[in-house]
Amino acid sequence: MANAQAAADEAARLREQLDSWNYQYHVLDQPSVPDAEYDRCMQQLRALEAQYPALCTPDSPTQRVGATPLSQFAQVQHEMPMLSLDNAFSAEDLRDFNRRLLDRLGWAPDEALEYACEPKLDGIAVSLLYRDGQLQRGATRGDGTTGEDITHNVRTVASVPLRLRGSGFPALLEVRGEIYLPRAGFEQLNEEARERGEKTFVNPRNAAAGSLRQLDARITARRPLQMCCYSVGLYQGGEMPARHSDILQRLHTWGLRINAESRVVKGIAACEDYYEALAQRRATLPYDIDGIVYKVNDLQLQQRLGFVSRAPRWAIARKFPAQEEMTRLLAVEFQVGRTGAITPVARLEPVFVGGVTVSNATLHNADEVERLDVRIGDTVIVRRAGDVIPQVVAVVPEQRPDNAQPVRFPDSCPVCGSVVERAADEAVLRCMGGLVCQAQQKAAIRHFVSRRAMDVDGLGDKLVDQLVDQGLVRTVADLYTLPREAWLGLERMGAKSVDNVLAALEQSKATTLQRFIYALGIREVGESTAGNLARHFGSWEALAAASEEALLAVPDVGPVVADHLRQFLDSADSLSVVQALRNAGVHWPDLEVRPAEALPLAGETWVVTGKLESLGRSEAKTLLESLGARVAGSVSAKTAMVVAGPGAGSKLGKATELNIPVIDEAALLTLLRRHGAMP
Ligand code: D41
DSSP states (O other), X not given: OHXXXXXXXXXXXXXXXXXXXXXXXXXXXXXXXXXXXXXXXXXHHHHHHHHOGGGXXXXXXXXXXXXXXXXXXXXXXXXXXXXXXXXXXXXXXXXXXXXXXXXXXXXXXXXXXXEEEEEEEOSEXXXXXXXXXXXXXXXXXXXXXXXXXXXXXXXXXXXXXXXXXXXXXXXXXXXXXXXXXXXXXXXXXXXXXXXXXXXXXXXXXXXXXXXXXXXXXXXXXXXXXXXXXXXXXXXXXXXXXXXXXXXXXXXXXXXXXXXXXXXXXXXXXXHHHHHHHHHHHGGGSSSOEEEEEEEESBHHHHHHHOEETTEETTEEEEEOOOSEEEEEEEXXXXXXXTTSEEEEEXXXXXXXXXXXXXXXXXXXXXXXXXXXXXXXXXXXXEEOOTTSOOEEEEEOGGGOOTTOEEOOOOSBOTTTOOBEEEOTTOSOEEETTGGGOHHHHHHHHHHHHSTXXXXXXXXXXXXXXXXXXXXXXXXXXXXXXXXXXXXXXXXXXOHHHHHHHHHHHHHHTBOOHHHHHHHTTOTTXXXXXXXXXXXXXXXXXXXXXXXXXXXXXXXXXXXXXXXXXXXXXXXXXXXXXXXXXXXXXXXXXXXXXXXXXXXXXXXXXXXXXXOOSSSOHHHHHHHHHHTTOEEESSOOTTOOEEXXXXXXXXXXXXHHHTTOOEEXXXXXXXXXXXXXXXX
């Protein structure tokens, strides 16, 4: 008995500890212990519960996943209907909404109502029912009156507390919110699906919906879903605050996740400012949102305003321009890139998506065309998010016409007629014409003159097209020897424009070895690899003479890059272009070669975690390696420094615990510049 009592006390202690860590990690976004410590505690609790089955209560953190899959979903009647939201599609619509409310309340047209503003998460609306603080039921919104019982799945969502924290909650409390998949989780899920050769999800919302529609909660448990609460439905046996924003705060103290971007503002102009500010940051948020929800903050006013049919009068969703739309695929054309890669491009019936009219979208490569099973004539879903190029993400199979045509890849280059090849381990088809292919000539020149390469101002795409189409320029070296009269003969090139281009070309001759290597457009050799090569070899001669092994010793150069480099350096054509460029006067200072031990971060192990806004993690890694650091995937006592961006998780927690210095991206950029790894 004494033993059993001790076990019960210990189980209670472990449960409290695990709940608290879970809350800090998933609700506060503040990881406080290493994963290993969490796992160890969980193991201890499991062992205790196995020994004393009576200790195993439904709210134990060990009980998030039930044992057996369901055979079907039960229906749930929402005692208090889950209302829907009216939409506003413009600033004008939003002002109308505000005017209607003032009018209905009998307020003057210039009075300022207090609004709670929050991002509209693109997920699945759910209801959580807590009785005496214990999670009793999770249900989908369904049609607002009848939903589905998804308790078994909701229990696996780490940010859904199985029991409420603290005290003072009503005996019966229904919390409403959105379950969604953060973008990083979505990417990870699709990555895993691709590795297994399975179908990928179209977007995070579909992935979240699919995850909640599982009869087997063990599948749901593997999906990194999140819950964010936005209102309270039914409650009995307790009081709730009189303002929406205070209700959210209260939910937060009870251990429920709320949106960190929520704000209270006064007046409709401030609502618009909030919209504009969040629209700017939309692409950088870690989750998809499709608009902003505005709610009258005062619950008494809400009550006076009431609702019409299924939607409250006191709330509205201002929608962002949609990032996905349906349109028809008219044709597929093939573009030839700088390295001969042939990219299928969808020609679409023009459609307004993500704020612009889109009539072309990339289909990436043959594998993607096959995966999508896309045919000409199909209705497709086009996505344009942020400033990324539009892409076809899915086909609408129900709308396929009888005469839909499969996409046929060309047997020869659509530009130069050379043979095309598909390497065994690659998804891309390539034109083997090399510099014979005018498409490759143009792309090579466009790259060579681009800002981050030789930076030749005033040599735009149209001009490059003319030069190549008229046979005036074949290689980048020809740019420097083309006589003034030839430039003057081109369309829309007056004396002044010609002089400007010639001056820009002259100016570009004084360059750096890094820019020069990058400008050559060698496959897989980007800016940072070019920098590593330049710093490692110091001169063109040393690079050109480097063996495969010598190339492999350069940070970030693996067998593939080394192979592309050797192919370039062994090609008589390529070398003659380099020679012609140098004959024309292109020059750079050679660099002092420092042995690896003399690099500023030699011998140090660094860890990069979280999101880096301007660099990205992989570039940060390359740049750190160029300074001699080793970049590792996990934090240990040997770690010299941790670079942490937004969303950094357990690695940051571990660094803090081990007293390892942590810097942010801004400090990293300063350090990289100070050591000359970046301009
Ligand atoms: O983020 C959301 N998707 C969201 C949805 C939100 N932040 N607030 C919402 N508020 C409501 C009311 C005003 C009715 C309580 C909602 C929704 N409704 C909603 N979600 C799905 C249908 C309605």
